[in-house]
Amino acid sequence: MIRDFAKYFSRTPAQANAAPLVASLYLHPDHLKLVVAKTAPLQVIKVETLLLQNGLSFTEQCLSLIAELPAKTELCLILSADRYQIVQVDKPAVPDAEIISALRFGIRELVNTPLDDLLLDYMDLPEQAQQGSAKVQVVATSLSSLKLLCEELAEQKVKLTNIQPEEWLARNLLPATDGAAMLLTHQPSQELNLQIIRDQQIHFSRKLRGFNRIHQYDLAELQQGMLDNLLLEVQRSLDYYEGQLKQSPVREIYIQINNNSLAGIVNYFSANGFSQVKALELKTFMPKLSQAEREDYWLTLAGALELVSTRSSAP
Secondary structure (H helix, E strand, C coil), X not given: CECCCHHHHCCCCCCCCCXXXXXXXXXXXXXXXXXXXXCCCCEEEEEEEEECCCCXXXXXXXXXXXXXXXXXXEEEEEECHHHEEEEEEECCCCCHHHHHHHHHHHCCCCCCCCHHHEEEEEEECXXXXXXXXXXXXXXXXXXXXXXXXXXXXXXXXXXXXXXXXXXXXXXXXXXXXXXXEEEEECCCCCCEEEEEEECCEEEEEEEECCCCCHHHCCHHHHCCCHHHHHHHHHHHHHHXXXXXXXXXXXXXXXXXXXXXXXXXXXXXXXXXXXXXXXXXXCCCCCCCCCHHXXXXXXXXXXXXXXXXXXXXXXX
């Protein structure tokens, strides 16, 4: 199960009838990105980027970007990697209502946020990924960094439904599959994120260091060692997941890197024994956008998809 921060700020119960539109707002240090999509089936109808300006408050600029959204539009806030930390710990053996409190004290030495400013949530790791005792991934952020924005959003006509860290969202872009799939995603200037997903749950996750500039190189430069290193890291992760964790083989590997040579990267994988590798397909969700726009807004799209996924899985 994947939970979200939004319940901390929620003032009203969930709506029985879903709004026809969903939106997601990506909170990046330098800019904001907005995706608006219609549902059933989900397709993006608007994208917009706002460069953050000095002299205007962060909250004011966020509100200006969503000002034209119709009433009751469900909104997901996406936290960029600089806004949170994720740690993996044993799940406290306490009643569910007390887990958050227990985790606050259990992780206080593992994160940089002071205890009195600590806002956290957690994701249960699937049983197959636990290796003994039950474990959770805990995401921790600063309450003060979100409080004003969320209080202002609560006064707006939109409905703040979900708040998620960016690395828990990419799984929403995977097509339905019977088995496990590996997902390699990259945001400019960040480490490459490797995840193994099964039944929409993250079973395995790690950051691959040394690939934070992979989006800047052409194929010829990538073939001078970086792609071979990436192949090695992928194989190591497969060996660990299928060997040490004793899981069934990963059937497919999907890649999303904002690089004009993505097709060449996929071909390089295929030519070196990874025939199950393919680029993540985004056109279905963003048919009216250019390829460059799809690459720019794929993560923000994943936040909109989180709203649809959460709604469809609700009891």
